[in-house]
Amino acid sequence: AQSVAQPEDQVNVAEGNPLTVKCTYSVSGNPYLFWYVQYPNRGLQFLLKYITGDNLVKGSYGFEAEFNKSQTSFHLKKPSALVSDSALYFCAVRDGNSGNTPLVFGKGTRLSVIA
Amino acid sequence: AAGVIQSPRHLIKEKRETATLKCYPIPRHDTVYWYQQGPGQDPQFLISFYEKMQSDKGSIPDRFSAQQFSDYHSELNMSSLELGDSALYFCASSLAGGREDYGYTFGSGTRLTVV
Numbered sequence: 001a002q003s004v005a006q007p008e009d010q011v012n013v014a015e016g017n018p019l020t021v022k023c024t025y026s027v028s029g030n031p032y033l034f035w036y037v038q039y040p041n042r043g044l045q046f047l048l049k050y051i052t053g054d055n056l057v058k059g060s061y062g063f064e065a066e067f068n069k070s071q072t073s074f075h076l077k078k079p080s081a082l083v084s085d086s087a088l089y090f091c092a093v094r095d096g097n098s099g100n101t102p103l104v105f106g107k108g109t110r111l112s113v114i115a
Numbered sequence: 116a117a118g119v120i121q122s123p124r125h126l127i128k129e130k131r132e133t134a135t136l137k138c139y140p141i142p143r144h145d146t147v148y149w150y151q152q153g154p155g156q157d158p159q160f161l162i163s164f165y166e167k168m169q170s171d172k173g174s175i176p177d178r179f180s181a182q183q184f185s186d187y188h189s190e191l192n193m194s195s196l197e198l199g200d201s202a203l204y205f206c207a208s209s210l211a212g213g214r215e216d217y218g219y220t221f222g223s224g225t226r227l228t229v230v
Contacts, residue, residue: 036221043205043223044158090157100146100209102160102171103219 002027002093004106012112013081021076021109023091030096033074038088081113117141119208119222127228128196136191136225140208147189150205164189196229
């Protein structure tokens with residue numbers, strides 16, 4: 001079984017400052033990790049993924065995430081936040097050893113970037 | 116590029132009525148997933164299909180059923196609707212087995228309101 005924890009319901013950051021949205025995971029096999037963003041009344045938009053390779057993954061809109069196997073973490077980061085980054089962010093995991101198992105999502109973290 | 120198409124976008128039903136939600140996956144994708152996202156909640160996995168066969172089952176109520184057709188589109192049938200069924204229903208599609216693992220591509224969702 002797999003699970004995702006996003007320990008912060010809300011993250012507030014000033015525009016121009018770096019942001020971090022935390023995610024830790026638990027999976028019995030090989031972790032495939034994802035970040036999605038959701039704007040109000042919209043669908044889930046893919047940001048980035050870690051499947052294999054470099055632990056630092058770069059994605060859309062200047063976001064990046066670092067896979068840390070020892071800490072079972074996959075925190076989302078951005079060097080300089082924009083007001084337009086304000087949204088709901090979901091971390092998700094699936095077991096890469098198990099074919100097409102469904103994604104399991106965290107509870108989500110609401111990011112608020114203040115001008 | 117073609118995306119995942121869901122219809123209808125919005126649906127209002129009364130209690131005890133039935134509803135049918137449709138999902139058209141990205142061409143060549145063979146796996147479809149259904150998720151339910153209640154207000155302020157994370158997406159919860161309902162059910163998935165691979166090559167027209169059910170592959171995984173999550174927290175789908177017995178009142179709900181789904182299938183994938185020969186053209187790979189999927190339908191989620193919901194009967195005896197309850198107020199608590201009001202949610203955003205997402206469909207996602209992918210290629211199975213990690214052959215093209217971008218996570219999944221999500222549709223924009225169907226917002227079901229039960230009154």
